[in-house]
């Protein structure tokens with residue numbers, strides 16, 4: 084397990100704040116306050132991991148913070164230690180603005196212990212008023228039930244909020260300073276593939292890097308890849324990636340020599356795209372230092388259609404393998420690599436990956452199938468979760484093989500797990516449940532191999548998407564729901580009406596009878612673009628928290644109001660949560676934008 088990007092992993096800073104009155108009050112609290120910080124740190128280190136697998140690291144201030152000097156000492160320590168998210172904790176009254184964390188770029192929360200002997204919760208209210216007055220949005224955490232003064236346990240509702248805040252805060256920190264790698268540029272007029280470097284820079288702290296697709300040809304032609312890894316990768320591919328039926332018209336079918344060439348090319352493309360993203364020390368040894376350094380890319384996309392795919396094998400294999408949690412080198416952290424260079428779908432994939440540590444599905448949000456239409460074309464009824472209609476998620480390339488639903492959670496349910504929990508057998512099953520048919524040459528003149536599978540199980544998932552709206556900026560949409568397994572007869576008829584060489588996921592969003600979630604049809608009708616990013620698990624509430632940190636308003640979601648956790652200042656923008664979110668995001672503006 085290793086962080087493969089340049090830059091240290093961001094740490095969580097814990098700030099124990101205290102009533103600074105020495106000569107009785109402070110002394111009576113010092114131990115308890117520091118204990119609260121230590122128990123928070125232990126809880127965090129035991130429960131959270133970075134996407135690269137390491138346990139999250141905490142740093143605690145050297146002393147409790149009773150006033151501005153100790154606040155400055157703490158800020159100094161945090162800077163040296165690489166703290167990027169801060170959690171202030173206290174069971175007692177402290178001096179609001181005197182002990183605050185004033186770094187505007189660090190996501191921050193204050194946990195005020197709900198006791199009444201020493202009023203932590205009343206400090207919390209004073210502190211949050213100060214943060215709001217100074218334009219430093221901060222999350223307030225305060226347990227529902229009063230605890231006894233000596234109680235060092237963390238109640239469940241507080242635990243949930245701490246984890247939600249930190250997952251989102253660490254996602255903000257992990258992406259900051261990294262790159263989006265655009266291989267090629269705009270694909271078939273898809274607006275999301277007209278990569279907006281100002282959006283990436285201002286909202287995410289990510290630089291957009293552009294590499295023309297000819298660089299891939301150069302590296303293939305000049306042998307700028309690790310030849311020994313290529314041999315290993317090709318042998319592994321031959322053994323583990325079974326070729327599917329060639330559904331091209333006979334006159335369009337490639338001959339065996341061409342097919343062999345295409346396999347070799349797509350394997351080389353995979354190595355090269357990965358090297359472009361994160362570099363490769365082997366290339367440096369080979370004398371290609373510039374290439375070997377890579378581009379520090381935490382996400383990327385491949386234009387493909389059409390200039391590349393009209394001429395060369397498509398990148399479906401490359402994208403699918405990079406987005407999976409395993410390859411010829413074994414089980415590893417998945418990459419985030421969008422097809423059609425749809426950067427606005429790569430971003431929610433990155434959000435999902437950093438929040439859940441799992442591989443992500445990229446898909447066209449292709450068809451809404453009503454129960455009546457399914458009945459008409461198959462003669463059969465949709466049942467179970469699917470009974471009110473389904474959305475067909477399908478696309479060439481990019482869908483992670485983890486989405487075959489061959490991994491199992493602790494209870495034996497289908498799952499997509501963080502890579503360190505995936506077993507060799509599970510990875511093998513994902514591969515065994517995938518075929519690789521030749522690309523349909525009417526679409527892909529240069530050929531290539533698409534992954535073909537269906538998501539064989541019911542899993543909780545969350546679909547999300549960023550859209551850029553002129554005059555507003557980015558907005559995020561979120562739909563929690565489930566993948567569903569259809570009767571094979573229904574699946575076959577519906578799948579064959581589309582492109583049966585591609586991976587299929589049947590999705591049912593959770594509906595609630597109102598607005599965009601009135602029914603399944605309305606979810607599809609309200610989706611802002613042709614693509615969706617689908618993450619394992621119900622992570623909608625985490626996405627909402629993350630979006631608020633990045634000042635990206637959420638335009639559509641089906642999360643219960645009780646789970647919406649945003650900086651306390653949002654309440655000052657009105658009671659109706661969607662409107663207040665837009666106003667708050669507009670007021671604070673992008674996190675990294677220089678105005």
Ligand SMILES: C[C@H](O)[C@@H](O)[C@@H](O)C(=O)CO
Nearest residue numbers: 388423447478479526613
């Ligand atoms: C082959 C086609 O051009 C597909 O790539 C197309 O349906 C899309 O995926 C559009 O996003």
Ligand SMILES: [Mn+2]
Nearest residue numbers: 423446447478
């Ligand atoms: Mn597409």
